Amino acid sequence: MKLGDKIPKDVFNELGISAFSNLPFIQQLSQRLNENVEIIAKVSSKKLQEARDQKKFLLMTLTDKTGSIRAVDWYNADKNFSRINEGDVILARGKVVYFEDHAQINLDKEPESVRILSDLEYDFQRFVDMTSQDIDKMYEKLTIFIKEIRDDDLRRLLQILFFEDEQFVKEFVQVPAGVNVHHAYLGGLLEHTVDVAALCKKVSTVYEQFLNKDLLITGAILHDIGKVKEYKVTQKGFEVTDEGELIGHIVLGTQMLRETASKVPLSKTKLMQLEHIILSHHGELEWGSPVLPKTAEAFVIHMIENMDAKLARFRAIGEKERKNGNERLWSEYDRHLQRRLWLGGTEQ
Secondary structure, eight states, X not given: OOHHHHSOHHHHTTOOOOTTTTSOOGGGGGGSTTOEEXXXXXXXXXXXXXXXXXXXXXXXXXXXXXXEEEEEESSSHHHHHHHOOTTOEEEEEEEEEEETTEEEEEEOSSGGGEEEOOGGGSOGGGTOOBOSSOHHHHHHHHHHHHHHOOOHHHHHHHHIIIIIOXXXXXXXXXXXXXXXXXXXXXXXXXXXXXXXXXXXXXXXXXXXXXXXXXXXXXXXXXXXXXXXXXXXXXXXXXXXXXHHHHTOHHHHHHHHHHHHHTTTTOOHHHHHHHHHHHHHTTOSGGGTOSSOOOSHHHHHHHHHHHHHHXXXXXXXXXXXXXXXXXXXXXXXXXXXXXXXXXXXXXXX
């Protein structure tokens, strides 16, 4: 399968080259204080407020894949509050200023300083990143893992999903593994899954007399399948589906497993062990797992997938700092990792 076969046409093929492709990203605006700029951004929040003199102003939060910025409209507050909705992508023009320790945009006076854009007027990748890995090679690696499984029932289970269900594969190679915390880019779920499976394979060689290798690799490949229903890719970026909000990928993944397993003569014990891996892979009740890992294979998958997610966060923070040209030794405090990160590298 080629990359073009996996990514839906309505997401990529109709994009073309945007007339606004040279506009700055939000993270670049702090370097353009007191300059008049144009940006393309998504409205993530809006609020109509009153100043002390009772003059109304519109306060909006604008976002793209690089960050967020506050935008203030002092001139067309009522009109723009009525016509702009949260989730709209806009072309905004204004002056970058520094207020309350943050950069913000004060929108221009003219009514056309804010224009709502149609889907075809901006580059989709302004709102999402893509994996730096080759998707075709990662998918090929995943298929090799599946073909190496000796258990006929487990191998057949995976073949139904990853070889025969074209819609599932398109969604699986497309969606992120998360929208904020880790692997938050196109191909993120595939990258995370392949890395977890590869690490589980290595661990199985160390504990080959103790771990069920086929069950371990199968569980590693299946542990996050519910994310194809939890997340969706739209022209405006990644969004959580209604199913994702109300049910979540752990339960959704378990449901998908049961549906697929009904087509395979899988024993009740094997199915139960795979369900347990999906249900327990977050590791702790307070992290969203309905149960704690209670089999060796489930415990290994939790530890490895948790490590892979955290290392991806380490990598993303370091890459962002380097991209921004920062040479400091420490990152800002990261609430997901609950620590600052050393960025200084190692002495040569």
